[in-house]
Amino acid sequence: MRIFQRTLSRPVQFSGVGLHSGMPVSARILPAGQDRGILFRRTDIGAEIPASVENVVETAYATVLSAGGAKISTVEHFLSALHGMEIDNAIVEVDGPELPILDGSAFPVAEAIAAAGSAELPARRHFLWISNNCKFHREGSMAAVAPSEELEILVTVDFPGTVIGKQWLKFTQTPENFLKEIAPARTFVLREQIEALWAAGLAKGGSLENAIVVEGDKVLNVEGLRFIDEFVRHKLLDFMGDLALLGRPVRGFFLAVRPGHTVNRCLVEHLAGLADLSFGDSQRPVHAAPTELQITA
Ligand SMILES: [Zn+2]
Structure with a gap:
């Protein structure tokens, strides 16, 4: 570390x-x-x-x-x-x-x-050490964290009726692991969502050059996937980006079930508040006994 x-x-x-x-x-x-x-x-x-x-x-x-x-x-x-x-x-x-x-x-x-x-x-580095469990739910998504010596993240995705299906991945952060296991995973979109995005004036630069397009049990990109579980790897990539908004390195065990930027943001906002109240310097606090702090957003 x-x-x-x-x-x-x-x-x-x-x-x-x-x-x-x-x-x-x-x-x-x-x-x-x-x-x-x-x-x-x-x-x-x-x-x-x-x-x-x-x-x-x-x-x-x-x-x-x-x-x-x-x-x-x-x-x-x-x-x-x-x-x-x-x-x-x-x-x-x-x-x-x-x-x-x-x-x-x-x-x-x-x-x-x-x-x-x-x-x-x-x-x-001004580490934020997680000392308590906390958990957020939102519309079938959950983001939770528990104390850990490292930055560990477990992510799941669930897209029934598509080639994505159910996937999960556990990742322990090091630059070498990130470069090899997470960074190459591309963003993805379901074929049937594309017209709605265009109608909303979004995704004008989107193409098979910069996204995986999924139609039912098929991937439309001729080159196929970079990893068999590229979808959950990309969700983990996005989660790492959301955690970066804390503005300081964090050490904890994160669990993200069907995550999205909105539930991730609830968790990060909560942790940012904790950072101001309890962890104002780089000194490591004594871990309190983990207590359940459940907030439903
Ligand atoms: Zn992304």
Whole structure:
């Protein structure tokens, strides 16, 4: 487990289209100093938007952040890559309102971070150690957490009547595991949802180049799947992106049953509140006996 904060050793660059806007966009990830966290910078309008749970304004089809009247959309896969590769501080510059979707996974970003390498900073990481159980339910989804020495995540998905079916995956965070097991998993959509997305003005940049399309028991992408359980791996990728909005590394055992960004956000908001009240520094609290703290959202 890394004790000291890290940033990238050099900038890395990406270009592509926004998933929802369909607009061409370029992004760069730049090194940043200690305790800066992850910051999005819109170079087209000169705005800065910190990646923090207080700045989340939408989670329905993409995670959208807003600060000072400026918005940045579809941040989740970039945040997942930075979190998974254990980059604590970075500036993500983008010349439009949405991050590029790239291949629909976090692999291009995670691979570029791995190739650039990371540099240690003098400050310690401000870990959030989970000391109590807590659990959120929402419309058939659940997100829960219990104490653990590591960041462990168990995710399930359930899409009856499709090739996805029921899948589960248990993951223990290290940058090496993330790059190999989670980052390559692409986002997915059911064929019958696509017209509704287009009618709502969404997914204009979506294609078989950046999403798995599922029709019943078939995958429509000619290249097939990257993993037999690519779907649950992508849900885990999204969960890592949502946890990044805590703005500090967390150690706990997370259970996410049929997760979505909305239930994930309830959990992260709750943990962010705990962070302010109980875990103001990097010192490790004595674990209390786990007590059930059940909040239904
Ligand atoms: Zn995703």
